[in-house]
Amino acid sequence: MVDLLLRGIVIGIGATILMDVWAIVLWKIFGESRPNWGPVGRWFWHLPRGTVFHDTIAQAEPYTHESALGWIAHYAVGILYGIVLAFWGGEAWFATPTFLPAFVLGILTVGAGWFLLQPGLGIGWAASKLPNANKVRALNLLAHTVFAIGLYGTALLLPA
Template identity: 50%
Template sequence: MSGLATGVLMGLLGTVAMDLWAWLLARLNVAPAPNWAMPGRWLGHIPRGRVFHDDIGKADLVEGELALGWALHYGVGVIYGVIFILLAGQAWLDNPSFLPVWAFSILTIAAGWFLLQPGMGLGWAASKTPSPGKARAMGLLAHTVFAVGMWVGILTVG
């Protein structure tokens, strides 16, 4: 399998793992299920010249925002998988280990903390949420689950 295809597979499986994790947390009443319509609404406002909102829930609706949010979620996961493969290179593909995947996955939370969350009105690193520390910890845990999914991806094709 090519490096690009491996990266796509790893990103898809990492995102699926995150979704299964979110589903489990919602079923156990630990955390609410993600509402992908809100990131879709946020993305839909960017071509209109608006990146940062006080409250994305009060922003104008965007046609197809739920589908757009899901596409964003999976698209970003795939992009992360491909970027990881490009950064890790053939040496890692020949002898993959978990630590680089996990470190990269933890670093990817920066996009959520410093672009998506403030863009949706949640503040830098969820600082405007009711429990910023819990939100950050849950995000780090979700990105660890993403790493596990990516790891399963490389083990599947490796």
């Protein structure tokens, strides 16, 4: 059980790093905006205070270290997803990793962004309040596919 937990942590970190590299590629090569984890940190900071959904996170009370908290939350969630895959796939999956379970989990995790985080930030269900909602949705799906590749690829690098 501890081995699965540790493997889950490692693949979660590896997948999140690859997702961040993907964001850098989108920024440097395609001119997309860099991720801003500050609003996410502010959202996480307000959760224990009982506020999940904001009209706009920009109007919520700021938190001094919200950018750092956003980065920590980003990696904590990636690690959590890695642990979920580790326990879902078990030792058998780590012995011979396949892409499909990682891909299924990666796509399912888009739902957390679309139906919890994005409405929580005040940008609507699946970014519906944004003028470029379909582009945001496509980029979300791509990023989480890259995350899935990271889960699978990191698992391939681990000893059986």
